[in-house]
Amino acid sequence: MRLTQGTFSFLPDLTDEQINKQLTYIVSKGLSANVEYTDDPHPRNSYWELWGLPLFDVKDASAVMYEISSCRKAKPNYYVKVNAFDNTRGIESCVMSFIVNRPANEPGFLLQRQDFEGRTMKYSLHSYATEKPEGARY
Amino acid sequence: MSQSVESRTRIKSERYESGVIPYAKMGYWDADYVIKETDILALFRITPQPGVDPIEASAAIAGESSTATWTVVWTDLLTACDLYRAKAYRVDPVPNVADQYFAYIAYDIDLFEEGSIANLTASIIGNVFGFKAVKALRLEDMRMPVAYLKTFQGPATGLIVERERMDKFGRPFLGATVKPKLGLSGKNYGRVVYEGLKGGLDFLKDDENINSQPFMRWRERFLYSMEGVNKASASAGEIKGHYLNVTAATMEDMYERAEFSKEVGSIICMIDLVIGYTAIQSMAIWARKHDMILHLHRAGNSTYSRQKNHGMNFRVICKWMRMAGVDHIHAGTVVGKLEGDPLMIKGFYNTLLESETDINLPQGLFFAQNWASLRKVVPVASGGIHAGQMHQLLDYLGDDVVLQFGGGTIGHPDGIQAGATANRVALESMVMARNEGRNYVAEGPQILRDAAKTCGPLQTALDLWKDISFNYTSTDTADFVETPTANI
Incomplete structure (x- = not known):
């Protein structure tokens, strides 16, 4: 399967040149950016690991690109994403998020069903990769 | 005193003499009204009946959407009635259209129950839309004061x-x-x-x-x-x-x-x-x-x-x-x-x-x-x-x-x-x-x-779908642009 979280996951994987253009957009909008990684891609996993703190007041896309490259180098078989944050009053949240690295093999999720009366069902998603311990998943 | 009790106690003020007097004279029109920060404001597009003065029509809308009825009532005098009267305070002709006017009306916040759209609308769009003095009436916009908005929950999630x-x-x-x-x-x-x-x-x-x-x-x-x-x-x-x-x-x-x-x-x-x-x-x-x-x-x-x-x-x-x-x-x-x-x-x-x-x-x-x-x-x-x-x-x-x-x-x-x-x-x-x-x-x-x-x-x-478009002229368009905007 292909994990399609993030804004550009239905397009072919972004080249570094394409990533750089998106980072330039983030910088031009005065947003801050951070890099996060995980080997637990459950859609309700809200807290991927932080690759350092968000870069506030970043003036140059290359500073973000450098962190992406370092994170990829350290975590080649992890999902890595870039987020942009807007601290404008009334927004104060993430305003952009896209994946910039993914494991070579993505085994996907099992949909677990638990039957209850009246044909009601409790559903849960189970990531096949998380059957192995953290760090040994992909 | 030879007069009857009815004549002795009849109200002498011209404003409260029984009968029908124009809404504008009843206090529903005030060109010098100073808008309060807590007022609810409404803008109506009014098409008065032929021969009806636009100011009188606007005052009538203000009256009928607040305290007035078609005739003078003495029970007004038991209330702080001036406060409860909505005030039409400005009337502008609609650009490029004959016989239509924009009427600005201010309502005191105490005319409305806190947190209730039903109560707000019962006044603002309650009786007035069937009012004979206007041929047609449209509520175009409203200004909600912060004090009033704070009585509403707002979007559950946002x-x-x-x-x-x-x-x-x-x-x-x-x-x-x-x-x-x-x-x-x-x-x-x-x-x-x-x-x-x-x-x-x-x-x-x-x-x-x-x-x-x-x-x-x-x-x-x-x-x-x-x-x-x-x-x-x-x-x-x-x-x-x-x-x-x-x-x-x-x-x-x-x-x-x-x-x-x-x-x-x-x-x-x-x-x-x-x-x-x-x-x-x-x-x-x-x-x-x-x-x-x-x-x-x-x-x-x-x-x-x-x-x-x-x-x-x-x-x-x-x-x-x-x-x-x-x-x-x-x-x-x-x-x-x-x-x-x-x-x-x-x-x-x-x-x-x-x-x-x-x-x-x-x-x-x-x-x-x-x-x-x-x-x-x-x-x-x-x-x-x-x-x-x-x-x-x-x-x-x-x-x-x-x-x-x-x-x-x-x-x-x-x-x-x-x-x-x-x-x-x-x-x-x-x-x-x-x-x-x-x-x-x-x-x-x-x-x-x-x-x-x-x-x-x-x-x-x-x-x-390369040739599919729905390029019709809209009926609800801006009154304040020089040329109509195209849909494509």
């Missing part, structure tokens, strides 16, 4: 929290309405939900008139739809949802359906505008309490919002619904099959999404409005839109919208999944191009063709 819950950032949400609207069995219905979501959409949607008919009762729909949602979520590793329409005949039925939608794990449920303002407010409170996103379909609005001379402008509905507390509202597409002038639609979107808006006459915003931190309602663009218009949709509507392609997804010749994928790829490629600083509106068709090189379903969609 745009920002919805994005965080859905984990979708920096692009419009994508949706589709299940078609055919009526007739599918529960199992077949859930198939459409599954296919659309698996193909790449964020939301599927019940249509406004799907409730609990003989061909499919509501529990069937809820159970099968949630199977579709969860299966699709597992295939993509993404949060997805389906708006379960809980509209029903009674509040008790609606609560029962809403509770069940929560029990089966839905993150969003849906109501129709026709359930009424009080029911909408009740559902918004329920939705906030249960962490449920609340979608509102504006079923019925065009019966009173479309014609320019009578009824009410949709932007007023937008304001009331933001106060009432819905999270989504259908607010026009510009390029689709339903009514929508580009500038008017922009005004609706700004009303739903901005924290503050200034006066903007071309967009139909007659008052500056501070939203007092009420959350943002997500506008929904639905009706006759397709992937080939993606550059125009992104340009007109921006990121903060649900783009909803019903026919444009389900009508795809290669199936619903293919239709959904075409829309998602078209959207992502257009957002990417915009962020890269390209002139995506002009280059839109080329950007889509390039994206279609690696996405067969998009190529098919572009070929199929």
Whole structure:
């Protein structure tokens, strides 16, 4: 399967040149950016690991690109994403998020069903990769 | 004293002599009125009957929407009546139209019960619309003071929290309405939900008139739809949802359906505008309490919002619904099959999404409005839109919208999944191009063709719908622009 979280996951994987253009957009909008990684891609996993703190007041896309490259180098078989944050009053949240690295093999999720009366069902998603311990998943 | 008691106690003031005196003279017109920060303001478009003075007509509207009746009543003198009289304070002729006037009216905040749309509307659009002194009447806009807004809950979830819950950032949400609207069995219905979501959409949607008919009762729909949602979520590793329409005949039925939608794990449920303002407010409170996103379909609005001379402008509905507390509202597409002038639609979107808006006459915003931190309602663009218009949709509507392609997804010749994928790829490629600083509106068709090189379903969609546009002149247009705006 292909994990399609993030804004550009239905397009072919972004080249570094394409990533750089998106980072330039983030910088031009005065947003801050951070890099996060995980080997637990459950859609309700809200807290991927932080690759350092968000870069506030970043003036140059290359500073973000450098962190992406370092994170990829350290975590080649992890999902890595870039987020942009807007601290404008009334927004104060993430305003952009896209994946910039993914494991070579993505085994996907099992949909677990638990039957209850009246044909009601409790559903849960189970990531096949998380059957192995953290760090040994992909 | 030889006079009778009746003559001795008869009121001597000219203002309160029994009979009929003009509303303007009764105190409902005050050209020097100083607007208070806490006043509720309304702007009406008035078409007076022939021979009726526009100021008198405006005063009459102020009177009939506040304290007046057709004749003088002495019981006014038992109240602080001047405070309770709404004041028409300004009348302007409508540009380029004969015999129509914009009347500005101020209402004291104490005329209205806190937190009640029903009470507000019982005054503002209560009796006045049938008033004989005007040939036609339209409520164009309102200014809600901060003090009054703070008595309303506002959107149960709001745009920002919805994005965080859905984990979708920096692009419009994508949706589709299940078609055919009526007739599918529960199992077949859930198939459409599954296919659309698996193909790449964020939301599927019940249509406004799907409730609990003989061909499919509501529990069937809820159970099968949630199977579709969860299966699709597992295939993509993404949060997805389906708006379960809980509209029903009674509040008790609606609560029962809403509770069940929560029990089966839905993150969003849906109501129709026709359930009424009080029911909408009740559902918004329920939705906030249960962490449920609340979608509102504006079923019925065009019966009173479309014609320019009578009824009410949709932007007023937008304001009331933001106060009432819905999270989504259908607010026009510009390029689709339903009514929508580009500038008017922009005004609706700004009303739903901005924290503050200034006066903007071309967009139909007659008052500056501070939203007092009420959350943002997500506008929904639905009706006759397709992937080939993606550059125009992104340009007109921006990121903060649900783009909803019903026919444009389900009508795809290669199936619903293919239709959904075409829309998602078209959207992502257009957002990417915009962020890269390209002139995506002009280059839109080329950007889509390039994206279609690696996405067969998009190529098919572009070929199929290349000539489809709905280029009709809108009926509800701005009065303050030199030339009418085109729809394309």
